[in-house]
Amino acid sequence: MAVFLELLVNGISVGAVYALIALGFVVIFKATEVVNFTHASLLLAGGYVIARLHPLIGFWAALAAGIAAAALVGALVEFLILRRAHVGSRGVLAIVTIGVDILLTTELTRRIGTEVLALGDPWGDRVLRLGPVTVAETRVVALAVAATLIVAFLLAFKFTGWGVAMRAAAEDAETAALMGVRLGRVSLSAWAVAGALAAVAAMFLCVFPTPGLDRGTAAAAMKAFPAAILGGLDSTTGALAGGLIVGVTETLMSGYQSELAFLGRGIGDAAPFLVMIVILLLRPSGLFGTKEPARV
Amino acid sequence: MSGEAGPGTGGPEIEGAEIEGPQIAAPGAADPKAGGLEIRGLEVRYGPVRALRGVHLAVPRGAVAAVLGANGAGKTTLLRAVSGTLRFHRGAITSGTVAFGGSRLDGVPAAAVVRRGVVQVPEGRRVFARMTVAENLRAGALGVPGRRAAAARERVLELFPVLAERAHQRAGLLSGGEQQMLAIGRALMAGPSLLLLDEPTLGLAPLMAARIADTVRQINAQGTSVLLVEQNAAMALALAERAYVLEVGEVTLSGPAAELAASDEVRRRYLGIGAPETDRPVGTDPGPGHERHERTRLARWTA
Numbered sequence: 397m398a399v400f401l402e403l404l405v406n407g408i409s410v411g412a413v414y415a416l417i418a419l420g421f422v423v424i425f426k427a428t429e430v431v432n433f434t435h436a437s438l439l440l441a442g443g444y445v446i447a448r449l450h451p452l453i454g455f456w457a458a459l460a461a462g463i464a465a466a467a468l469v470g471a472l473v474e475f476l477i478l479r480r481a482h483v484g485s486r487g488v489l490a491i492v493t494i495g496v497d498i499l500l501t502t503e504l505t506r507r508i509g510t511e512v513l514a515l516g517d518p519w520g521d522r523v524l525r526l527g528p529v530t531v532a533e534t535r536v537v538a539l540a541v542a543a544t545l546i547v548a549f550l551l552a553f554k555f556t557g558w559g560v561a562m563r564a565a566a567e568d569a570e571t572a573a574l575m576g577v578r579l580g581r582v583s584l585s586a587w588a589v590a591g592a593l594a595a596v597a598a599m600f601l602c603v604f605p606t607p608g609l610d611r612g613t614a615a616a617a618m619k620a621f622p623a624a625i626l627g628g629l630d631s632t633t634g635a636l637a638g639g640l641i642v643g644v645t646e647t648l649m650s651g652y653q654s655e656l657a658f659l660g661r662g663i664g665d666a667a668p669f670l671v672m673i674v675i676l677l678l679r680p681s682g683l684f685g686t687k688e689p690a691r692v
Numbered sequence: 693m694s695g696e697a698g699p700g701t702g703g704p705e706i707e708g709a710e711i712e713g714p715q716i717a718a719p720g721a722a723d724p725k726a727g728g729l730e731i732r733g734l735e736v737r738y739g740p741v742r743a744l745r746g747v748h749l750a751v752p753r754g755a756v757a758a759v760l761g762a763n764g765a766g767k768t769t770l771l772r773a774v775s776g777t778l779r780f781h782r783g784a785i786t787s788g789t790v791a792f793g794g795s796r797l798d799g800v801p802a803a804a805v806v807r808r809g810v811v812q813v814p815e816g817r818r819v820f821a822r823m824t825v826a827e828n829l830r831a832g833a834l835g836v837p838g839r840r841a842a843a844a845r846e847r848v849l850e851l852f853p854v855l856a857e858r859a860h861q862r863a864g865l866l867s868g869g870e871q872q873m874l875a876i877g878r879a880l881m882a883g884p885s886l887l888l889l890d891e892p893t894l895g896l897a898p899l900m901a902a903r904i905a906d907t908v909r910q911i912n913a914q915g916t917s918v919l920l921v922e923q924n925a926a927m928a929l930a931l932a933e934r935a936y937v938l939e940v941g942e943v944t945l946s947g948p949a950a951e952l953a954a955s956d957e958v959r960r961r962y963l964g965i966g967a968p969e970t971d972r973p974v975g976t977d978p979g980p981g982h983e984r985h986e987r988t989r990l991a992r993w994t995a
C-alpha cells in the first residue's frame with residue numbers, strides 16, 4: 397500500500413509537470429489552431445539556459461533567465477517563421493513546426509553533447525516522509541508550483557482581457573479582429589507563455605530523481621503530447637487531466653514493472669501513448685475537447 | 693443631412709428611373725463633411741475573381757447610407773474592404789481608396805480600423821458561441837481603452853435590456869434575434885463613430901426585423917453613422933438618407949433613398965412592386981405598419 401501511495405503521489409507530481417507542458421501546447425492550439433511540435437525544443441532551450449547560467453548567476457536568476465529565454469524563443473518562432481509562413485493549411489504549419497523543432501533540438505543536443513547537466517536547484521535529493529510514504533521534495537515543490545500556475549492560468553484565461561481575446565481569437569479569428577483584437581499579439585503571447593511554461597517544466601523534469609539535463613530530456617517532453625491530445629487539444633482543463641493521467645499511468649506502470657514483466661520492458665514509456673489511443677477511440681475529440689460546434 | 697456629399701460622389705446619380713452606366717471618376721469630388729466615410733474608385737479582387745469595380749460611395753458623418761444588391765453583388769466585399777478583413781478571404785483592394793475622417797483606411801489592419809472608430813457587425817451575426825453574453829460584450833471592447841468600454845456597456849444594455857437578463861448564458865444558446873442584438877451590442881462596445889451592418893435582419897421574423905430597424909435608427913440618433921447592407925430593400929430605404937444599388941460589383945444606381953424608393957427600377961427589382969403605384973413612397977413611412985415590408989420581403993426573392 398505504501399508503495400502504491402508513493403507511486404501515486406509521484407505520479408500526480410510528474411503529471412502536474414506534464415500538465416504544464418500540455419497547457420502551453422493547448423494555449424498555442426487555442427490561439428492559433430496550430431499543433432506545435434516545437435514544444436519539446438522550447439523546453440530543452442529553457443533547461444539548457446538554466447543549466448549553463450546557474451554556476452554564474454545562481455539558481456533563481458538562472459531559472460528566471462531560462463524562463464525568459466524559452467519565452468523569447470517561442471515568440472521568435474512565431475514571429476520569424478509561422479507568421480511569415482503563408483501556407484493555407486494548419487497541417488502544413490504543423491509540419492513547419494516539426495522542422496523548426498528538429499533544427500533547434502539538433503543544435504541544442506550538439507551543445508549538450510554527452511554531458512548530463514545539473515541545474516543547481518536548492519532541493520537536492522532531500523525527501524519528505526509522511527508516515528509510510530516517502531516523496532522527493534522536488535516532487536512536492538513541482539506539484540505545488542504546477543498547481544499554482546495552472547490555477548492562475550485558468551483564472552487568467554477566464555477573467556482577464558488577455559484571456560477573452562485569446563478565446564475570441566480561438567473561436568473566430570476574423571470576428572475577433574473585427575472587435576479590435578490584434579491577432580498577431582495574441583499568437584505571439586501564446587507562444588511566449590507556452591515557452592515560459594515549458595521552461596518551468598524543464599526545470600522540474602531535470603531535478604532529482606532525474607540526474608540532470610541531457611539529450612534525452614526532449615523525449616521526456618514528448619509525453620506531454622499524449623497528455624494534451626487525450627485531454628482534448630483545445631481544452632485547458634483537458635491539459636490538466638491529461639497530464640495527470642499520463643503521469644500517474646507512467647509512474648504506476650514503471651513502478652510495478654516487475655509485476656508487469658509480461659508486457660515487456662519500457663511499458664512505462666509506452667503507456668501514455670496506449671492510454672491516448674484508447675481514449676481517442678472512445679472519445680475522438682479527447683476527454684474535454686470541443687466537438688466543432690454546429691454554427692447556425 | 694447637411695453638407696451634402698455633392699452629386700456624383702457616390703457614383704451615378706439617378707435621374708428618374710434610368711440606370712446609368714458606371715462612371716470611372718467622381719465628378720466634382722467635393723469633400724464630404726469631415727469624419728465621413730469616402731470610398732473612391734474601389735476595385736477588389738479575390739485572386740482572379742473581381743468582386744468590385746469602380747465603386748464610389750460616401751457616408752457623411754451622422755448619416756445612414758444603405759447598400760442594396762442581390763446575392764453575390766459584392767455587398768459583403770464592400771464592407772470587408774472598409775473593415776480590413778479582405779485578407780481573411782484572400783481578397784485585396786487592387787485599386788481605389790477608402791478613407792474615414794480624412795485618413796486612409798485601405799491597407800490598415802482590421803484591429804486598427806476598430807481603433808479609428810469603424811466597427812463592422814459581420815454577416816450571419818458570428819457571436820462567440822462558446823462564450824457568455826457578458827464575455828461577448830467584453831470582447832467587443834477589447835480594441836478600445838477601458839473607460840470607453842464602461843460607458844458603452846451602459847448604452848448597450850439600455851438599447852438591449854435582454855442582454856443584461858441573459859448576461860451569463862452562452863451566446864450560442866440565444867435565439868437568432870437575440871444573437872443579432874448581441875452582435876450589434878458587441879460592436880457598439882467599441883464606441884464606433886461608423887457602424888457597418890451586414891444584413892442585420894437576415895433570417896429574422898418581421899417583428900424582430902422591425903425591432904432591429906428601430907434600434908439602428910436609435911443608434912444613429914445617438915450620433916453613430918451607419919452603413920447598412922440589406923436585401924430587405926424596403927427597410928433599408930426607409931432607414932437611410934442615401935442609398936446605393938450594387939449589381940455584379942458595380943454601383944448602378946445611387947441617390948437619396950426616397951428617390952430610389954420611388955424609382956421604377958428599384959421598385960421593380962428590389963421592392964418587388966410591379967407597375968408604378970400611386971401610394972406613398974416606402975421611404976417615407978417607417979411607422980408601425982409593416983404590412984408593406986412583409987410583402988416586399990416575400991417578393992424580393994423573385995427579383
Ligand SMILES: Nc1ncnc2c1ncn2[C@@H]1O[C@H](COP(=O)(O)OP(=O)(O)OP(=O)(O)O)[C@@H](O)[C@H]1O
Pocket residue numbers: 738741742743761762763764765766767768769770781782783815923
Ligand atoms: N473568398 C472568396 N473567394 C473568391 N470569391 C469570393 C470570395 N468571397 C466572395 N467572393 C465572390 O465575390 C462576389 C461578391 O461576394 P459578396 O459576398 O461580397 O456578395 P454579397 O453581395 O455580400 O452576397 P450575399 O447577399 O449573398 O451575402 C461573389 O461573386 C462571390 O462569389
Ligand SMILES: [Mg+2]
Pocket residue numbers: 767768769815890
Ligand atoms: Mg453578403
